[in-house]
Amino acid sequence: MSIPTPSHTTPCRICGGAVERFLDLGDQPLSDAFRKPDETDDEFFFRLEVGRCTGCTMTQLLHEVPRERMFHADYPYRSSGSTTMAAHFRAIARRFIAEELTGSDPFIVEIGSNDGVMLRTVAEAGVRHLGVDPSAGVGLTAQEQGVRVRTDFFEERSALEVVADEGRADVIYAANTFCHIPYLDSVLAGARALLGDDGIFVFEDPYIGDILRRRSFDQIYDEHFYFFSATSVGAMAAQHGFELVDVERLDVHGGEVRYTLARPGRRTVTQAVHDLLLEESTSGLDRAEPYESFARAVMAIRDDLRSTLERLRDEGRRVVGYGATAKSATVNNFCGIDRDLVAVVYDTTEEKQGRVTPGQHIPVEDMSGFATDPAPIALLYAWNHAEEIKRKEQAFADRGGRWLTYVPEVRLD
Structure with a gap:
């Protein structure tokens, strides 16, 4: 199911002024809708566009997803x-x-x-x-x-x-x-x-x-x-x-x-x-x-991240994901990252384990599997917790593992 794309401008939800779109991230699924592998046929999608109000300057999405679809009894974030x-x-x-x-x-x-x-x-x-x-x-x-x-x-x-x-x-x-x-x-x-x-x-x-x-x-x-x-x-x-x-x-x-x-x-x-x-x-x-410059940089990151993952795949190097975050839905679906490029995503949240990522349907597994996975590269979706994660996963680095990140640019450390 998909919502029609809104026009280039839309009324501001705060002041009623004109919101000018500066970035289109394409059709996206609900970011926290981690489904069972056999329950993905009727997945909900919407157009993820963001703009800036020329009046009050509030940055906002151009389309609203019904709140009941996002926040419900099974909401997985802790x-x-x-x-x-x-x-x-x-x-x-x-x-x-x-x-x-x-x-x-x-x-x-x-x-x-x-x-x-x-x-x-x-x-x-x-x-x-x-x-x-x-x-x-x-x-x-x-x-x-x-x-x-x-x-x-x-x-x-x-x-x-x-x-x-x-x-x-x-x-x-x-x-x-x-x-x-x-x-x-x-x-x-x-x-x-x-x-x-x-x-x-x-x-x-x-x-x-x-x-x-x-x-x-x-x-x-x-x-x-x-x-x-x-x-x-x-x-x-x-x-x-x-x-x-x-x-x-x-x-x-x-x-x-x-x-x-x-x-x-x-x-x-x-x-x-x-x-x-x-x-x-x-x-x-x-x-x-600044918003237009940001949009240009985002397009460059998308192209660089996808080409990097394709190169690693072609070289026969297994890549896994670390952290089945809500943010990762935007990355995977905007960049076209599926299980051909990232084999599995490891996460600590029980409600997400045994399910697949929104949209691209990459399997999500218990974080304990990360310690024994032979993959030499981990795509760090939870980059905002990088310092804490790298301390916790020192053994990964000790065995030669490298972290692939994409904020503020694509890097393999």
Whole structure:
């Protein structure tokens, strides 16, 4: 099943301005739809195109995939799967506890709480909390760890119900979730209703400046609908009754920014906000050229990666994949990488093992097989965890194994 390709421009979902397409990544499957090998006949595809609003500058997909197709009971991603990210979430939880959740009965709500990796620290501290996540499977995992979860999509309706049941929140937090939601008007209306007068709404997501700089085109897939900058977030916040009061650069997931919104005039706008806005203006994030340059670089990476894999195949050198990430769906389908070029992908997520990758149907196997696989080359899809992975897989390098990466360019190390 395929959705018709939209026109070159489309209305901005934030301000209504004109969104100009700068990159077309072709027909793509759902990035986390890992199916059984005999259940791939009716696979869903959509056109993955991305553009930039000429008004508010928000980068966004040109077409929306129905949310129920992506986020459901069998959603396979687990936030706690990386030790680096688990430590990251424990740290932000401790910061909230120390700096924001200090009243007589503080309350924090997390949008997209996943398996509860952040809220576990909050729960252990005895702080009132609630996770809101539509995926029942990961929600059950969180509840088994002592985290309170509401299985639902966060929007104005559900936020008003939380207010009625729980009262208003001191902190609303979302990590790698806010950018997933096309209907941000409803989410922000819900946040206005739920947030206390002096509360903060904090979210962290991939930063468009880092994506352009690092050429990390695989950050673009169905679940990532928006790609934020301080400029676009500031415009969006003002339109919906908030003010951007702080930003923090994060070196996770290939480069993110943590944005803090508050009600206008309730918090002092930090110097970090002014600095990042100036940096974005200087680098041209509000103009078309960096996006067009990025698109040209992406096409070159596609051609180079495919030709490299074809050469390795022709030389009789077995290549395996490491990390059945959501990002890998974009890479495999845009570059035409199938099991003829990558024999198997190894992954730690049980829900993906024994299945095949979206679109190209490369088998996914238990990560334990990587240790005994004689393949001399591994295509590192999970490049954003490269440092952690290479430490963990030192034995692979010791036996002469080499890592093939494609961000910011194709390299065989």
